Each structure stands twice: as C-alpha cells, then as structure tokens.
Amino acid sequence: MLQITDLIYRIGGRLLFDGASLRIAQGQRVGLVGRNGSGKSTLFRLLLGDAQADGGQLSVRPRARIGTVAQETPDGPESLLECVLAHDPERMQLLAAVENGSEPHRLAELHDRLAAIEAHSAPARAAAILSGLGFDAEAQSRAVGSFSGGWRMRVSLAGALFANPDLLLLDEPTNHLDLEATLWLENYLASYPGTLLVISHDRELLNIVAERIVHIDQGKLVAYGGNYDRFEKTRQEKMELAGKAAGKQMEQRQKLQAFIDRFRAKATKAAQAQSRIKMLERLGPPLSVIEERTISFDFPDPEALAPPMLTVERGEAGYAPGQPVLRQLSFRIDMADRIALLGANGNGKSTLAKILADRLTLQNGTIWRSPKLRIGYFAQNQMEELNPLTTPFNHMQALMPLAAESKVRAQLGRFGFGQERANVKVSNLSGGEKARLLFALMSRDAPHLMILDEPTNHLDIDSREALVTALNAYEGAVILISHDPHLIELAADQLWLVADGRVQDFDGDLEAYRRLLLDQARESRRDDRQGKQESRRGDRRSAAERRQQLAPLRKAAQDAEKLVERLGRRKTELQAELADPRLYDGPAEKVTAAQRTLADAEKALAQAEEAWLLAHDALEKAEDPSG
Numbered sequence: 001m002l003q004i005t006d007l008i009y010r011i012g013g014r015l016l017f018d019g020a021s022l023r024i025a026q027g028q029r030v031g032l033v034g035r036n037g038s039g040k041s042t043l044f045r046l047l048l049g050d051a052q053a054d055g056g057q058l059s060v061r062p063r064a065r066i067g068t069v070a071q072e073t074p075d076g077p078e079s080l081l082e083c084v085l086a087h088d089p090e091r092m093q094l095l096a097a098v099e100n101g102s103e104p105h106r107l108a109e110l111h112d113r114l115a116a117i118e119a120h121s122a123p124a125r126a127a128a129i130l131s132g133l134g135f136d137a138e139a140q141s142r143a144v145g146s147f148s149g150g151w152r153m154r155v156s157l158a159g160a161l162f163a164n165p166d167l168l169l170l171d172e173p174t175n176h177l178d179l180e181a182t183l184w185l186e187n188y189l190a191s192y193p194g195t196l197l198v199i200s201h202d203r204e205l206l207n208i209v210a211e212r213i214v215h216i217d218q219g220k221l222v223a224y225g226g227n228y229d230r231f232e233k234t235r236q237e238k239m240e241l242a243g244k245a246a247g248k249q250m251e252q253r254q255k256l257q258a259f260i261d262r263f264r265a266k267a268t269k270a271a272q273a274q275s276r277i278k279m280l281e282r283l284g285p286p287l288s289v290i291e292e293r294t295i296s297f298d299f300p301d302p303e304a305l306a307p308p309m310l311t312v313e314r315g316e317a318g319y320a321p322g323q324p325v326l327r328q329l330s331f332r333i334d335m336a337d338r339i340a341l342l343g344a345n346g347n348g349k350s351t352l353a354k355i356l357a358d359r360l361t362l363q364n365g366t367i368w369r370s371p372k373l374r375i376g377y378f379a380q381n382q383m384e385e386l387n388p389l390t391t392p393f394n395h396m397q398a399l400m401p402l403a404a405e406s407k408v409r410a411q412l413g414r415f416g417f418g419q420e421r422a423n424v425k426v427s428n429l430s431g432g433e434k435a436r437l438l439f440a441l442m443s444r445d446a447p448h449l450m451i452l453d454e455p456t457n458h459l460d461i462d463s464r465e466a467l468v469t470a471l472n473a474y475e476g477a478v479i480l481i482s483h484d485p486h487l488i489e490l491a492a493d494q495l496w497l498v499a500d501g502r503v504q505d506f507d508g509d510l511e512a513y514r515r516l517l518l519d520q521a522r523e524s525r526r527d528d529r530q531g532k533q534e535s536r537r538g539d540r541r542s543a544a545e546r547r548q549q550l551a552p553l554r555k556a557a558q559d560a561e562k563l564v565e566r567l568g569r570r571k572t573e574l575q576a577e578l579a580d581p582r583l584y585d586g587p588a589e590k591v592t593a594a595q596r597t598l599a600d601a602e603k604a605l606a607q608a609e610e611a612w613l614l615a616h617d618a619l620e621k622a623e624d625p626s627g
Contacts, residue, residue, distance in 0.1 A: 001026040001061050001167055001195045002047075004221065008055030009039070009046065016042060018219030019056070024212075026061070026166075029189070029196040031206040031228060034216030036432050036460050040199045043216075044068065044169050060167060067165030069173070073152035080140045080147075080155055084126040087159035091119045122162075129158045132184040132521075133177070134344055150176045161188065170198040174205060174483055175457050178345040182483040183514050184521070201461050203228045204485040228461075295432075295463045297439060297470035298414040300446040302374065308332040309373050309448055309477070310356065315365030317348075317355050324363055325351045327501045333477055335448060340480045340488045342506060342513055343498035349481050352498060353377070353451050356479060376447035380454045382438050388427035392417050392437050395426070399444055415440040431458035439467075451479045456487055467491075485510055553619045560612035567605040574598040 002024040009017040016039040024030055032040050045051040046058055048068065060066060074083050086092060091114070098110050114120070130140050133154045144155055153176040160168065170189075174182045182205070189196060189209040200206055206213065206228035213224045213231035224231040315329030325348045333339070333356075341349045354360035355367065357377040386395065396408050412422045415436040426434065435458040443450065456464050464487060471478055471491040480492055488495075488510055495506040495513065506513060577583060578594055 001028070001064065002197070003059045004056070005058075006056035007046075007053055007058065007221075009042065009051070009053050011042065015219060017053075017056075017221075020216075020219060020221040021056075022214060022221040022223060024195060024197065026195055027193075028212055029192060029210055030198070030212045030214055031210035031231075032197055032199045032214050032216070033201075033206070033228070033231070033461065035462070036430050038216040040216060041171055044171055044197075044199070047169065064166040065163075066167045066169065067160050067163045068169040069153070069156045069160045069171070073149055074155055074159075075145045075152070077143045077145060079142060080130055080135055080144055080158075081123065081126055083144045083155055084130060084158050084162050085122060087163040088117075088122060091117060091122055094119065126158070126162050129161050129188075130155075132181065132188060133158050134181045134346075154181070165194060167195045167197070168192065170196070170200075172199055172201065174200065174202050177483050179342060179483045179485065179488070180344045180517055182485070183517055187518075201456070201459060201464060202484055202486070203461055203464070295416050295436075295466045297416075297436070297466045299439075299443050299450070299470050299474040299476075300411075300414070301475040302335075302446040302448045305335055305370050305372060305448055307334040309335060309370040311368045312355075312362075313366045315355070315367060316363045317351055317360060318363055319351075319360075321363070325501065326355075326498075326503060329355075329362075329365060329503055331496075331503065333449065333479075335475070335477050337477045337494060338471075338480070338492045339478065339494045339496055340482065340492035341496050341498055347498045348501070348503075349498045350379075350453060352503060353379075353453050353479060353481060356449070357451050370448075373449065374445055374447040376442040376445075376450045378438055378442050378450070378452045378455050380457065383431075383434055383458075386426050386434060386437065389425060391423050391425055392429075392440070393422045395437065395441060396444065399441060411444055412437075412440055414443075432460055432463050435459055436463070447476060449477045449479065450474070453481045454483065455480075456482060456484045485514075550619065550622055553615065553622055557612070557615035557619045560608060560615045563608045564605065564612050567601060567608050571598065571601045571605055574601055 002022070004020060004022040007017045007020040008015075032043065034040055042051065046053055047060070048066065076083075078086070094110055094114050094117075098107060098114070101107050101110065127137075127140060131137075134151075135154070135158075144152060147155070157170075157173055157176075160170070173185060177185065182202070186205050186208045189198070189205075192209075196209070198205075198209065208227075210227050211225075213226070213228060215222045215224065215231065215235065224234050226234070310333040312329045312331055315326070316324040317326045317329065318324040329352075341352065343349055351360065355362065357375055358369075359377070392412055393408065396412055397403075397405075400408050400411070409419070409422060416433075417437070417440065421429075421433065426437070429437065435455070439455070455467065459467065464484065468487060468490045478491065480488065482488055495508070495510070497504050497506040497513075508516075574594065574597055578591075578598060583591055583594065
C-alpha cells in the first residue's frame with residue numbers, strides 16, 4: 001500500500017528525515033510515534049503532496065484513495081448528516097445522475113453501481129459514526145455552523161471515517177474527543193478494513209488499534225511489530241543491548257590502546273603493537289547510544305489541611321436562572337482524593353470544575369472551602385491566555401513579583417524549563433512546552449487541590465508518563481477530566497459519573513465503565529431498531545385506517561366514473577340512431593321521441609360528469625390535505 005525509500009527532507013535548515021525507509025502492507029494498522037518536532041505531521045504532509053521531499057521516493061498503490069481529517073472545519077447551513085454524506089462524492093454524483101437521467105439502460109447502470117457501493121445504507125452508516133462521536137439524532141439534524149470549533153472537528157473526523165478510504169491518515173484523532181467518544185473510536189479503528197496510519201500520544205489507543213509501531217528516531221523510520229506496550233519493551237531491550245555492546249567495545253578499545261602505548265617503542269613487541277593498531281582501526285568509531293532527553297514534572301507539595309477541605313451541600317449549578325446544569329450536588333473532598341470525572345461532553349464536567357475552582361457560583365445550596373485552601377486550575381482554553389510575545393520567565397515573574405529570581409527559575413525548572421528555554425518567547429514554544437508552562441504557573445503556590453481539565457492534549461507519550469509520575473508523587477488532591485484512559489487508570493482512585501444533571505460515585509473501574517458504554521450503545525441500537533419497527537407497524541396501521549377512511553370517497557369516485565362511461569356510451573348510441581336516414585322514413589313522432597331521449601341522456605351525462613369531478617376533487621383533497 002505504501003512504500004518510502006531513502007526519504008530526505010529538510011525544514012528550516014534542519015535535517016528531519018535522513019535516508020528514511022518504510023513499507024506498509026495493505027490492511028495494516030500502524031501507529032506513528034516520536035518526540036514532538038520529530039516529523040510525524042510532516043510525514044503526513046509529504047504523503048498528501050502538501051510538501052515535496054528533498055530526496056528519495058514516496059509511493060502509494062495506484063488508484064488508492066487517501067483520506068484524512070480536513071484542516072478547515074466545516075461550516076454552513078447543512079445538517080451534520082448531510083455534511084458527512086458529502087464525503088462520499090461518488091454516491092452524491094450517482095444520485096444526481098439518477099435524478100436527472102431518463103435513458104433506461106444508463107439508469108440501470110447507475111442503480112447497479114449504487115447497489116455495489118451500498119449507497120442505500122450510507123445515511124445509516126453516517127448516523128452511526130456521528131452517534132459514536134457524541135451526536136444524538138437531534139444534533140445530527142442541526143446546521144453544522146451552529147456548533148463550536150471542537151464539535152465541528154468531530155464532524156470532520158466523522159466525514160473521514162465515513163469516506164472509508166484505502167489509506168486513512170489520522171493525526172491525533174482523540175484531541176477533541178471526550179473519554180466516551182475516545183472509547184468508541186478505539187473500537188471502531190480496531191476493526192478498520194483499510195490501511196491505517198495514525199499519529200497519537202494516546203498509548204491506550206495505540207495498544208488497542210495498532211498492530212505495528214513506526215518510531216521516528218534520529219531521522220529514520222524504525223518499525224516494530226505489535227502494539228505500543230510491545231514497542232516500548234522491545235525498544236528498551238534494544239537500547240540495553242546497544243549500551244552493553246558500546247561498553248564492551250569501549251573496554252576492548254582501552255585494552256588495545258594500553259597495549260599499544262606500552263609496547264609500541266619496544267622492538268621485540270613492535271609487530272604485536274602494529275597488529276593491535278590495525279585491530280583498533282577495524283573497530284571503527286565508538287558506538288553511539290543516544291538516549292532521548294527525558295521530561296520530568298515536579299508539583300510542589302502543599303502543607304497538610306484538616307479534612308474536609310471542601311464540601312458541597314444540596315448544590316445547584318448552571319449559567320441561566322432557573323436552568324441548572326447540575327442538581328443535588330452533595331460531596332466532600334479531602335487531600336488524599338484522586339477523582340476522575342466521567343461523562344460525555346455537555347453533561348457538566350467542566351461546570352463542576354468551575355464550581356470547585358470558584359469560577360462559577362452555585363445557584364442554590366452551599367459550598368464551604370477551608371480558609372487556607374489553595375486551588376490550581378488547568379483549563380483547556382488557558383493556552384489562548386498565554387502572551388506570545390513574552391517568555392516563560394516573564395509569565396512566572398508576573399505571578400511571583402516578590403520572589404527572588406532564583407525561586408522563579410526554580411519553579412520553571414520543576415517542569416523542564418532550564419535557563420535557555422525559560423527565556424524563549426512563548427510563540428516559539430511547542431504545544432507541549434506551553435502545556436508544561438501552564439502546569440508551572442498553576443502550581444506556583446503549592447495548591448492543595450489541582451483541577452486538571454484535559455491536561456494531556458498537547459503532551460507526547462513520554463510527557464504524559466512524566467505527568468502520571470508527578471501526580472502520583474503529589475501530596476494534594478486531584479480532580480481530573482481527561483479522554484486519556486491510561487492517565488485515569490494510573491492517576492485516579494475514584495470515579496465520579498456526571499450524567500443526567502447529577503454527580504454520583506461510579507462503582508467500578510474504567511473497564512467496567514467501558515462495558516457500560518458498550519451496553520448502552522447496544523441498547524440504543526436495539527431501541528432504534530424497535531422504534532423503527534414500531535414506527536413501521538404504526539405506519540401500516542395508519543395506512544390501513546387511512547384506506548378505510550378514504551374507501552367511501554374512492555368508491556363514490558369510481559361509481560361516478562362508471563356512470564359517466566355508461567351514459568357516454570348511451571349518448572353515442574342515440575346519436576348513431578338519429579344519424580340513420582331510415583329513422584326519418586317512419587313516423588315523425590318516432591324522430592321526436594329519439595331527440596327527446598338524446599337530450600335527456602346529454603343532461604344526465606352532464607350531471608354525472610359534474611358529480612365525477614366533485615368526487616375526484618374530494619378524494620384528492622383527502623389524500624393530500626396539504627395540497
């Protein structure tokens with residue numbers, strides 16, 4: 001399906017790919033991993049023709065359809081369903097041709113092709129994908145322009161999945177999804193029938209979906225069999241072997257060099273010394289074992305607070321008077337709590353986070369916070385609040401105006417900002433570095449409670465692991481909203497389900513929640529089928545009742561039509577009699593009687609035709625009341 005041979009690509013003078021080669025067979029599901037900035041998204045641009053290689057070759061199977069998520073989010077008055085269906089242009093063209101066609105042979109060909117691509121099931125497939133990504137039936141009928149950017153990105157993803165290309169390229173597909181949609185996507189991609197190449201920092205998705213991992217390492221594309229966990233283990237073993245080999249080589253070089261240095265000047269050992277010199281040359285340069293720079297986080301620990309540090313009693317929260325998003329909130333939070341919030345987007349998770357962070361007040365009920373309680377809040381939209389023209393040091397110094405420079409830099413250093421990176425403009429930081437800066441700013445005063453709303457969106461896998469380690473070492477409380485199952489499983493020990501306007505403990509682990517979602521999805525599909533069956537039965541009953549109601553009108557119209565036909569034939573017969581010359585050879589009274597009979601027939605026919613018109617008019621109005 002895909003062949004890359006000796007790829008060379010430079011960007012900004014930096015060599016990104018240096019003789020990289022890769023082959024992906026048809027039907028393989030491959031995860032593409034590497035540090036931020038290693039070239040993952042650039043490789044996609046090269047495959048899509050949006051960038052040109054400096055050397056080497058990239059080739060895709062002839063006539064293979066390549067699909068990806070559109071960079072520009074959809075907009076306009078079209079419904080979500082229409083927007084997704086538009087991602088199958090062949091179907092749209094065929095339907096238009098059928099609509100405008102008239103030649104029987106051509107129409108037959110069009111219908112055969114529509115059947116071959118299963119066009120009849122397209123709306124149901126599109127609706128199922130949209131449903132899996134969090135759009136209910138009502139939302140699917142709304143205009144795409146009425147949704148926010150994040151939700152429209154989901155529509156773009158739905159369109160890419162619906163198009164079912166031969167080679168599907170997905171770049172961080174879970175970034176705009178909640179946990180529920182992420183779990184659905186994992187199951188969907190795990191059975192994707194085409195070839196899949198996915199960039200992701202979500203190790204759970206890579207474990208479930210990928211059967212092969214390609215790692216961008218020092219400008220090369222290195223392939224590993226198996227999922228991400230298998231890749232990580234294999235690579236670690238590979239690095240350990242390389243380290244041992246480098247150690248043995250170094251030891252051997254030292255022994256050879258020592259012999260050479262000791263006996264080079266002695267005539268009796270000169271030959272052996274020259275032999276050792278040649279052996280040393282054959283060893284080549286020292287083996288290089290390059291370990292990628294690791295990232296570490298270190299949240300400052302707060303002083304202890306007596307429990308509870310926060311309580312809510314009979315709380316109601318929302319944004320409009322009399323329209324609460326959350327009701328009957330009653331809970332407490334202690335310093336040892338590690339809580340992950342479950343529930344689909346729109347159910348109120350972020351609303352609850354804002355209540356806890358004191359960014360939204362309760363409409364009813366009471367909330368109590370310890371007077372000494374300090375709260376750190378990491379929100380998704382805080383990325384936009386960073387000033388691109390200033391540096392991390394400037395940001396931190398503004399929040400710590402009385403602190404010595406050494407303390408300001410020490411706080412930045414906890415999150416990987418050394419002297420150099422602390423003085424780089426924010427506009428030149430990577431997404432992961434900006435996220436780490438937000439962690440540093442949020443935790444500057446050692447909060448007792450950290451509220452993290454999608455903290456991993458811009459972090460690579462190693463940074464996510466560093467975050468897990470830091471959260472587990474942190475001695476305060478954590479409220480976590482995340483679509484990353486791996487983070488939830490390792491950093492949270494309580495699950496709260498936010499659904500139907502309530503917040504309740506979820507009695508089970510994340511795997512139990514996954515099963516619950518799958519059961520709900522099956523139940524929903526079963527309800528949909530039953531609803532459609534009930535609807536069809538209802539339609540049949542309605543049709544029968546309709547037929548029964550229309551039967552008298554239809555019979556009256558039919559009877560009137562028959563009478564018109566009979567009277568028409570009688571009129572024709574009488575006209576034929578009066579046209580016969582022999583009639584006029586007889587008595588005049590007979591002629592007069594025939595003329596009178598014809599006049600009566602014409603009068604009866606006119607009345608019958610009027611009755612027939614009235615009957616048909618009544619029937620048509622009854623059959624189509626809107627007309």
